[in-house]
Amino acid sequence: MMNILMMTSAAPKTAPFSTDEKKPPLGLGFLMAMLKNAGHRVFFQDNYLRPSNVLDTDYLVKQQIDFVGIYSNTICYQSTLEYFRKMQKMREEGKWGGKIIVGGPHTSVGADTIPDYVDYVVIGEGEKSVLDIIEGKVQKRIVQGKKIQDMDSLPLPTWEEFIHLPYQWNDYRIDSCPIYNLNTSRGCPFSCIFCSVKAVWGKTYRYMSAKRVVNDIQHLQKYYGAKCINFREDHFTLNKKRTIEFCEILLRKNIRIAWMCETRVDQLDDFEYQNLMANAGCNLFYIGVESGSQRMLDFFKKGEKVEQFINAFDIAHKVGIKTHASFVVGAPPESEEDLKKTYQLIERIKPDYTSMNVYTGLPGSELYNYVKENGLYEFEDENHVLYLKGHNQRVDKFYGGALNRKIPGSLSQYFLVKEKTRNKYRRLFSKLRFG
Ligand code: B12
Ligand code: SF4
Incomplete structure (x- = not known):
């Protein structure tokens, strides 16, 4: 029996897509059900719903976690990277000796962005591969997930893990x-x-x-x-x-x-x-x-x-x-x-x-390649997401100027940060005066 922690990745502060909708991650739900049914002990942290600090504590050691499996999508990939780094640091310092597995939509479009020290990168559907990895049947690092043909063979997702959490x-x-x-x-x-x-x-x-x-x-x-x-x-x-x-x-x-x-x-x-x-x-x-x-x-x-x-x-x-x-x-x-x-x-x-x-270009589509090849974008972010020319003006027009949806690092985002800092000081001053 193995101890496995399954996690999602936290949403970034700014993103061209809305990250407000919080729903149970059913993909992880299927994987966790497969693992539980095979007799493994499963732990779950939904960092997209509520960022947790488990990797800053001795949680992995205390719970004797053998594998950490991370759901990654392109928009949240910077937080996935941060988790990788923290776990690798723990391994280098001899504090934890488990393995890291990553899957989810980002691995299908950006497997080459994943650091070499990540032990397993699952592309596509994970149900069969995750069990094979944990049971030591996989030798390769990049694993092409097998497509489920008989969808009725899938277990019920682990609703028991989700039901008590504050999803919408x-x-x-x-x-x-x-x-x-x-x-x-x-x-x-x-x-x-x-x-x-x-x-x-x-x-x-x-x-x-x-x-x-x-x-x-x-x-x-x-x-x-x-x-x-x-x-x-x-x-x-x-x-x-x-x-x-x-x-x-x-x-x-x-x-x-x-x-x-x-x-x-x-x-x-x-x-x-x-x-x-x-x-x-x-x-x-x-x-x-x-x-x-x-x-x-x-x-x-x-x-x-x-x-x-x-x-x-x-x-x-x-x-x-x-x-x-x-x-x-x-x-x-x-x-x-x-x-x-x-x-x-x-x-x-x-x-x-x-x-x-x-429209914002996510890697993995024909239009994305067209935009890239024809230089139709104004900005490419660290996840290779493309913001078209005139993106910020369209955010003004269609999203009522939502600053957190604009091009990262643009002047407007600078004001967003300033606004946050202003609020922090405002709170601090009000405490000083009345606290
Ligand atoms: C429902 C849905 C949501 C829901 C639930 C998200 C969730 N995590 O399940 C909500 C509303 C919260 C949501 C939000 C967003 N979503 Co959404 N969403 C979907 C949708 C329509 C279905 C997801 C689903 O249930 N799939 C079915 C399950 C079974 O698949 P799965 O979750 O991908 O998991 C399988 C594999 O990926 C793999 N796997 C997954 N995790 C792991 C982990 C390990 C360790 C392993 C081994 C394997 C593995 O195995 C699973 C089982 O086969 C997909 C489109 C699609 N058809 O997939 C878009 C999709 C996933 N979303 C997308 C995006 C962009 C977002 C947002 C960033 C922005 C937005 N508002 O749309 C946020 C980010 C949220 C987040 N962190 O999850 C993109 C991701 C593209 C990319 N390159 O990353 C998709 C693919 C749609 C698209 N536009 O192309 N989304
Ligand atoms: S290819 Fe078109 S129809 Fe199919 S999932 Fe994408 S948007 Fe929907």
Whole structure:
């Protein structure tokens, strides 16, 4: 039996993407369940939720930790690096003798950024590799994770590790709570050029059966009082047959649960289909519309037409499913005319919620390479994230000037730091005066 500490990495102070949403890391949940089922002792620290100082203490020694496994994504990679350094220092000083494993989306797009002293770097899916590593069956340092083909063979994620932690168990768009995330499919056959998800999961769509999904929901209802499920995955409804079966089981068994999912509009032109989902509890669709300009949609290789969005949103309004439309703004070669068309489409489809995302290049996508090769960026940060020319102006326009989303080190960020320092002194002075 081995003792294993699984951790996420802390969010940076400034990032071009929001780091406010705190949800259980289901990937680690699957890995921890596999390890527990194999008889190992598992410890968990979600530093993304609440940064901890375990690596500054004698925690690893006290708990006799044999392996530390870290979930890493590109935005949080600097904190991952800091953890590596601390553990390596402990090893060099002879204070701790365990091994370090790293996995998560960053390893799939940036394995070459990981220091040599990290013992194992798992690219892609980790379930099989993590067990093999811990059981001493792996000789190589860079491990290509085996794709799970039978998704029903996956264990339930370790909800018992998550349930008592202060995650966001509600959602501003839905009245029912608590709400739990599920991830029931992997891979995407589409080719959107701004998206790096394929680098992690590949193009083959694999999914849990409808029966398995319903079983997970019933488990969450029975043990954790689930009132709503958010299918946070790239495309919950891609397999229409599965979605229909899923809805039919919910209705047949009279399972009352609200749910929402991320989806595309390809098949949502079907009134009966959407109506079935609404009757089975579907409350909200989160749809990546990306642009109201067909020219931009074609450039993105979205494989969807403006008319399809109009049709799908019209039907959703009729059947009573709320909609959240997400748009990418500022990607090359977007013009004022394209942006105007986006606003016109928003007017036309009337989403209940709209998100405008200022395009920022994450490694691992076709558009990222295009931006890099054509020098279309103003700044490349330490994680190789690309900020396009005019990024800060777009942050002003679309994020109300949020300083922590601007280019690191820019003048505005200097003022952010100054503002923090000012607050610190303000607090100090108020203490001096009244303390
Ligand atoms: C749900 C979700 C969230 C949730 C939950 C995040 C989480 N940690 O699970 C929330 C809202 C919190 C979130 C926030 C963010 N997310 Co997010 N998110 C997703 C989404 C849609 C699904 C994640 C998921 O559940 N996957 C399923 C599980 C099974 O996969 P997994 O977590 O990757 O874990 C597997 C492997 O990576 C590996 N693995 C993971 N950790 C480890 C550790 C070890 C030791 C080993 C061996 C293996 C291993 O094994 C796991 C099982 O196979 C993905 C897209 C996607 N399809 O993956 C984006 C995604 C992960 N998010 C992304 C980003 C950018 C972010 C944010 C930085 C910004 C943002 N707001 O979007 C923050 C950072 C948060 C963080 N630290 O996790 C990017 C990451 C890209 C990158 N190169 O790093 C993705 C890939 C989407 C994209 N745009 O490309 N996200
Ligand atoms: S944006 Fe969605 S549909 Fe497009 S490639 Fe990425 S995961 Fe697939």
